[in-house]
Amino acid sequence: MNTEKLPEVWLRGPLPETPLLLQPAAHALLQSKEEVFKYTEDFPEALLWKKPAGRASVGFHLQHITGVLDRMLTYAKGKALSEKQFEYLRNEGLENSELKIDNLSHNFSVKVNEALAIFKSTPEAILTEKRFVGRKQLPSSVIGLYFHAAEHSQRHIGQMLVTISVLKE
Template sequence: MPEPWLRGSLVDVPAVARATLHALQLAEEDVTRWCADLTDIELNREPLGLPALVFHIRHLSRSLDRLLTYAEGHQLSVVQMAALGTEHTADIPSSVVLTEFSMSLAEAAQRVRALSTLNLEEPRYVGRKQLPTSLGGLLVHIADHTQRHVGEIITTVKVLKALRQPNART
């Protein structure tokens, strides 16, 4: 099956938001595919000093919420700031992490759709320093950032699976 952006889907959504939604769909498909047969221990492991998969997956879930908050023209809440500090928490069951990820993608898709008809040039501000960007810039960054972490997830899974082999170095 072709990647989401080649399926002719979401034609009711303007191009930039559609590309963002396709990136989120691809992320869910890739994470599901690559992490399906991993154990909780493997998801929490830091092979060869790489960040654990649970970090990447939790970071994706929570960063989507943060970036979309900025895209909506708001600043982060106390709850969002507190969640930021828990992304590196270890020993999280895969069912918890993957459910959080799936739910965050579904919520993010709704929020992207709600933003899809707004002017992409509208100014937005990120973080305490109020760094300037635009709504379009945030939507593109959401897609880029998501795919960057998915690439790291896939690479880490490949390392973990190689380490399953006898005589593999740790």
């Protein structure tokens, strides 16, 4: 879909079957998904792991937004992270020549689609239920975790755009 001439996702109207209270989070995740593909379209593979001024690489941002979304969805289900998720977390940002932009972008896209399906099946009545984050069991709620995943992805997309702009100069 050519999104260049479309308004931002949140201005395109409600998403079918998505609870009203989760529309903003769903819109933000869809915006992030579109921007990942837009901003990385012509980005050179050779720059994927470069860290300008010691800041995070584009590869890190792509891995991290996928990992955070996965972890927030797990916590929202009231579950603890698996060893596979901890391994993914440990590997975020480590240069890996086997990982390509297309794979990383695709992985994020798949995770966004999973989140949107979960949003559609989430009864609004559980959104304020308590959930706990991490080993310290810090308090949150289902809606808090969904919104954090959405805003966190938007923040990292912005950081990724700056990194891409600097590296492409």
